[in-house]
Amino acid sequence: MIKKGLVILGLALTMALAACGGGPAGGPAGGPSAAPETEADASSSEETADGPQLADQLSVYNWADYIDEQILVDYEEEFGVEIIYDTYASNEDLLAKLQAGAEGYDVIFPSDYMVAVMIDLGLLSEIDLAQLSNADNMDPQFMNAPFDPNNQHCMPYQWGTTGIGYRAGNEFFEENPPTSWAYVFEPELLEQYAGDGINVLNDPRELAAAAAIYLGLDPNTTNPDELDQILNLILTAKPYWKTFNSEDFGSSLLVPDEVVLSHAWSGPVAQAYYDTYDEELEDGNWYYSIPEEGAVKWLDNICITSSTERYETAVHFMNYLLRPEVGAAITNFVYYGSPNKAAEAFILPEILEDPSIYPPAETQENLVWLTEVGDEGVRLYDELWTAVKAGG
Amino acid sequence: MTTTAIDNQQGKITVADIQPVIRVAAWLLLAHAALWGLLFFRWVTFASFSWVPFDFENALATFPPILAYVVYLLGLIVDLTAALMILRGIDAGRLLGLGRGVAVIFMAGVYWAMTQEFFGAVYLAGLAGLLLVMLTRQNAWAINYSAAFWLIIFFVLPNVIVLLISLSERGPRGTIIYPNLLEDGLVSLFNDYVRFFTPIGGQFIYLRIFWRSMGLAVGNTILCLLFGYPFAYWIARQEVRWRNILIFLVMIPFWTNFLVRTYAWLLLLRDSGLINNFWTSTLHEQAVALAGSSGFFAWLAEVTAAPLPLLFNTGSVFLGLFYGFFPFVVLPLYSNLEKLDWSLLEAASDLGANGYYRTTRVLLPLSLPGIVAASIIVFVPSLGAYVTPAIMGGGKVSLLGNLLQQQFMTARDWPFGSAIGFLMMAIMLLAILIYFRFSGEEG
Numbered sequence: 131m132i133k134k135g136l137v138i139l140g141l142a143l144t145m146a147l148a149a150c151g152g153g154p155a156g157g158p159a160g161g162p163s164a165a166p167e168t169e170a171d172a173s174s175s176e177e178t179a180d181g182p183q184l185a186d187q188l189s190v191y192n193w194a195d196y197i198d199e200q201i202l203v204d205y206e207e208e209f210g211v212e213i214i215y216d217t218y219a220s221n222e223d224l225l226a227k228l229q230a231g232a233e234g235y236d237v238i239f240p241s242d243y244m245v246a247v248m249i250d251l252g253l254l255s256e257i258d259l260a261q262l263s264n265a266d267n268m269d270p271q272f273m274n275a276p277f278d279p280n281n282q283h284c285m286p287y288q289w290g291t292t293g294i295g296y297r298a299g300n301e302f303f304e305e306n307p308p309t310s311w312a313y314v315f316e317p318e319l320l321e322q323y324a325g326d327g328i329n330v331l332n333d334p335r336e337l338a339a340a341a342a343i344y345l346g347l348d349p350n351t352t353n354p355d356e357l358d359q360i361l362n363l364i365l366t367a368k369p370y371w372k373t374f375n376s377e378d379f380g381s382s383l384l385v386p387d388e389v390v391l392s393h394a395w396s397g398p399v400a401q402a403y404y405d406t407y408d409e410e411l412e413d414g415n416w417y418y419s420i421p422e423e424g425a426v427k428w429l430d431n432i433c434i435t436s437s438t439e440r441y442e443t444a445v446h447f448m449n450y451l452l453r454p455e456v457g458a459a460i461t462n463f464v465y466y467g468s469p470n471k472a473a474e475a476f477i478l479p480e481i482l483e484d485p486s487i488y489p490p491a492e493t494q495e496n497l498v499w500l501t502e503v504g505d506e507g508v509r510l511y512d513e514l515w516t517a518v519k520a521g522g
Numbered sequence: 523m524t525t526t527a528i529d530n531q532q533g534k535i536t537v538a539d540i541q542p543v544i545r546v547a548a549w550l551l552l553a554h555a556a557l558w559g560l561l562f563f564r565w566v567t568f569a570s571f572s573w574v575p576f577d578f579e580n581a582l583a584t585f586p587p588i589l590a591y592v593v594y595l596l597g598l599i600v601d602l603t604a605a606l607m608i609l610r611g612i613d614a615g616r617l618l619g620l621g622r623g624v625a626v627i628f629m630a631g632v633y634w635a636m637t638q639e640f641f642g643a644v645y646l647a648g649l650a651g652l653l654l655v656m657l658t659r660q661n662a663w664a665i666n667y668s669a670a671f672w673l674i675i676f677f678v679l680p681n682v683i684v685l686l687i688s689l690s691e692r693g694p695r696g697t698i699i700y701p702n703l704l705e706d707g708l709v710s711l712f713n714d715y716v717r718f719f720t721p722i723g724g725q726f727i728y729l730r731i732f733w734r735s736m737g738l739a740v741g742n743t744i745l746c747l748l749f750g751y752p753f754a755y756w757i758a759r760q761e762v763r764w765r766n767i768l769i770f771l772v773m774i775p776f777w778t779n780f781l782v783r784t785y786a787w788l789l790l791l792r793d794s795g796l797i798n799n800f801w802t803s804t805l806h807e808q809a810v811a812l813a814g815s816s817g818f819f820a821w822l823a824e825v826t827a828a829p830l831p832l833l834f835n836t837g838s839v840f841l842g843l844f845y846g847f848f849p850f851v852v853l854p855l856y857s858n859l860e861k862l863d864w865s866l867l868e869a870a871s872d873l874g875a876n877g878y879y880r881t882t883r884v885l886l887p888l889s890l891p892g893i894v895a896a897s898i899i900v901f902v903p904s905l906g907a908y909v910t911p912a913i914m915g916g917g918k919v920s921l922l923g924n925l926l927q928q929q930f931m932t933a934r935d936w937p938f939g940s941a942i943g944f945l946m947m948a949i950m951l952l953a954i955l956i957y958f959r960f961s962g963e964e965g
Contacts, residue, residue: 220931222931222932222934223931225934226930226931229696247695247696250694250695251695251697325828327793332917334932358723361723368918371918372834372916372918373834373916373917373918374916374917374918375916375917382788386792386794387793387794388792388793388794505692505694505695508696508933508934508935509692509933509935511933512928512929512932512933512935513722513723513727515928515932516722516727516728516731516920516925516928517722517723517725517727519731519918519919519920519924519925520725520727520728520730520731520919520920521730521919
């Protein structure tokens, strides 16, 4: 038995020697870092032929209900790339997942301020605009945004505003349409309809920005005195508010008439309008207004993760989303504005004519971006928010 | 011929003496030798079979390629040799196995430090530890090894990590700067704990949230006990066959997801919900029709004009928590009361104690362990409740659970969030220590 064992050992050793003698041939080809390189090599050599060589699969990670999924099916059929589609509920969820080292996501859709954070953390790939033949379709006012100069990382996807949604047919609002932030913050006005319910967005930056705009302050302020004024305004108005909801206020508060007025993103109000649309009256229950003091505008973006192993395919998909017909199909489904100028030819006329989705030029002048406020700013806003939620 | 005879003889003498635990260790080593062989085969044939690489193989590929061959073959040879030697009764095999165990634990540490590949390192160290325990004939430890191992991996280690993060600082963009004892000194480690007790803008905002959560948790515990105790008592006094059916009925709601049940409350309580629908239409119409007949109906018509404020306030949060935790109070109380010796109550009665004394002097002291267990089962999760206050409270006020979520997600301040988590753990630990003290007195 021992002899046999020795023989086996001897065999194993010879094998080992043979393997060593043959040089380091085994293993998964130098680890994961090597994989993108090979793909890049392959695609660059292919480019002279019919377009880049596409991977078999592409992983797209988007907000829930934020694309007509038929678009994905069309892409799969046209180019033979299988799309793995997954959704998230907030920018913070997306960041937490990527920061924890999640790999395998190729295309993501962060909002403006989150783009700045992700660029800083090195989570996004740089893109080459020359590879995006459809980039010229975009409306210049959405290009070169402050959070991503020269569109080095992302392309615009959809945009919208944060204003006020209110119940059509409410007697008070028929005489006094809420065209000012005073309808969210001024106790004398709030008293008139607080009994019927008021919702505000459960989002520190959005609520603080609304208060800042009403007070005539910079919505991106990090001045402690100004933040104190904002806090005081919010705390005086808070007793009149019924709920803080930014997750599902459209379906859970607006449509079932739990509130009559809401600090709101434009999309959910438009969806509530179409959900309550009455064919006979030719009207829905919910209207949206952009206050005359100004409002926040925001932009969601198409970006490519830095951990992607299918960069060429991701860029190709990005370019596909910038096609005029595709951009229009997205807007026709989610009721947000499209930053794609060429897409307007394909967008439903009632959306193009809707001033809450495509506001007139003079309103657009009053729209501002929320910008990153830095680490100290994040802390100040967090303390402001905790103080808002700590009170009565 | 002579050598084999000696071999056989040696084998016969010692094989019987091999303790079962060591024999198992030998088979484990043998199986592992096969695994090394398999991995070696995969490694050699990577190009020809285009295997999908595992994480640890990607990690290994970052080293000079010769290393993988050495590790796999050395592992194969050592494990095979040790296993065969042990099975043939040669004591040196046990020593070889022990050496292998120590070496692999060391290797796993180095491997993790260099590649950060967690699962491979945990596997290597875990198995090596098991071998050490078995080969040193620590039978009791060998049997409990898996429990202890998972406890360390899934309880001790995560808590150590949370503690470490709570002592760190928030870096730029929400990164974590781990503490540096030499530079920062001891006091600055606890910055985030101090922050919890520091006023911000003249207000103790964190403490207010803490006291609100405490109040809600204590209130909910008392509410659950007030309703749960008589209910459990009533079940315990039923006939045996009825008892099981009743307990079964208590548990039926668990079959539905808690989130779904919470949303069901929304449908009942909201302004357009079932209750307010009845209140503002059916009842209101009747009252209006009868308003002329008496003052009561006139008053009723007036109050039913507006919906009842049933949702998005403290009351609805209490209702949601009470509803969610009520079964958790009934079950431990019932299991305690069921075992109670009822003849003691009869004896008290014979000795002239009235209902009040029977309850306060006999029944309650005897069921105290059940009461304390039920209180803790309700108190601990109530303190960290997140879903119920968020859905039924309308998000107007924060509780500790919301504060935690806010730190980890919106503010991306993991150190502060971890510090809050640790403070909550300290409070819950205190509650459980109280439990052991009370139940210890009884036991």
